[in-house]
Amino acid sequence: MDMAVMQKIVDSLSVKELLAVKEKIEERLVRNIDFKEFMEQIIEQRFAEGLVCPRCGGKHIKKFGFDGRGNQRYSCKNCGTFIPTTKTVFANSKIPAGKWLKYAECMNRKYSLRKSAEIAEVSLKTAFNMRHKILEAIQQSMGIDELSGVVEMDETFFAESFKGNHKKGNPNWKAPRRSGKSRKRGKQVEYRGISHEQVCVSVAMDRNGALVTAPACNGRLTIKVLDKLYEGKIEPNSTICADSHNAYKKFADGVPAELIQIERGQHKKGIYHINNINSMHSKIKTWIRPFNGVATKYLGHYMYWFNWCEKNRKVDRTEKGRRLILDSFSSTIIYTQADVRATKAF
Numbered sequence: 001m002d003m004a005v006m007q008k009i010v011d012s013l014s015v016k017e018l019l020a021v022k023e024k025i026e027e028r029l030v031r032n033i034d035f036k037e038f039m040e041q042i043i044e045q046r047f048a049e050g051l052v053c054p055r056c057g058g059k060h061i062k063k064f065g066f067d068g069r070g071n072q073r074y075s076c077k078n079c080g081t082f083i084p085t086t087k088t089v090f091a092n093s094k095i096p097a098g099k100w101l102k103y104a105e106c107m108n109r110k111y112s113l114r115k116s117a118e119i120a121e122v123s124l125k126t127a128f129n130m131r132h133k134i135l136e137a138i139q140q141s142m143g144i145d146e147l148s149g150v151v152e153m154d155e156t157f158f159a160e161s162f163k164g165n166h167k168k169g170n171p172n173w174k175a176p177r178r179s180g181k182s183r184k185r186g187k188q189v190e191y192r193g194i195s196h197e198q199v200c201v202s203v204a205m206d207r208n209g210a211l212v213t214a215p216a217c218n219g220r221l222t223i224k225v226l227d228k229l230y231e232g233k234i235e236p237n238s239t240i241c242a243d244s245h246n247a248y249k250k251f252a253d254g255v256p257a258e259l260i261q262i263e264r265g266q267h268k269k270g271i272y273h274i275n276n277i278n279s280m281h282s283k284i285k286t287w288i289r290p291f292n293g294v295a296t297k298y299l300g301h302y303m304y305w306f307n308w309c310e311k312n313r314k315v316d317r318t319e320k321g322r323r324l325i326l327d328s329f330s331s332t333i334i335y336t337q338a339d340v341r342a343t344k345a346f
């Protein structure tokens with residue numbers, strides 16, 4: 001098209017129309033994404049530390065032809081053959097690398113499952129499994145950050161959700177605790193105090209960018225849960241800033257760390273406050289809203305996804321999909337379709 005004609009069209013559009021066109025352009029770019037050389041990038045990432053056998057850690061590796069799907073095969077002197085996807089979430093997947101990449105691009109744009117499935121040309125069920133396989137790998141490779149210095153800690157709550165659990169034949173389905181009363185998915189529960197139907201997500205962050213966003217338990221946070229979640233993860237002699245919840249007292253003693261408790265309604269004690277964490281809470285709530293109520297058992301995956309997005313917020317948008325897949329590749333795990341279904345909340 002003539003550039004002048006294109007300019008004329010652009011000039012004639014309102015801001016609203018321009019934004020709609022921008023959305024269409026983005027979508028078109030995802031559909032036509034270039035995944036040449038992506039497989040090579042994946043292999044490089046997988047063996048960033050050198051060619052090592054994913055099964056036994058052996059280093060006597062030789063190239064050994066190709067498998068039926070055209071993947072480079074390697075032979076390990078100790079234990080047999082493997083391909084680059086062995087012992088990753090992509091093991092045994094019939095989905096080619098290009099589709100994974102397209103799908104990851106859709107994830108980064110928070111497209112609906114339906115739209116993502118259509119763009120990546122996979123079934124809805126496959127799309128669902130791909131999402132959780134990627135997120136499980138991200139969770140495993142990220143682990144729990146180590147916190148030090150001034151550490152802000154606080155909890156945020158989500159309504160418990162059994163979304164998707166009701167499907168026939170799901171062995172993990174359990175009836176909601178309180179029957180007869182249905183609640184809109186993911187809607188904020190407003191009780192006085194904190195009920196057992198609320199899922200507690202523990203959030204902790206220091207001032208150097210370490211961030212923990214972990215579903216912890218149903219209802220009020222206890223010392224036992226705190227101890228388990230943060231075992232060895234907070235550097236001794238740090239300063240913990242938290243609200244007046246009792247559990248933090250014993251917890252801080254155990255680390256050991258100094259504890260500065262900010263009473264409700266009080267804003268700060270000098271440099272010690274929980275303002276950063278409070279804004280992080282609203283960021284999480286805003287971020288998760290488009291997903292329309294996440295099933296509690298998958299909340300952990302979404303919290304890691306949020307955390308990953310936070311840590312990669314400076315990565316260029318066009319590079320994010322690649323980054324997501326490459327990061328999922330760096331962990332050696334076995335996580336199958338059956339594992340996706342059997343995922344537990346805590």
Ligand SMILES: [Zn+2]
Nearest residue numbers: 053056076079
């Ligand atoms: Zn081996």
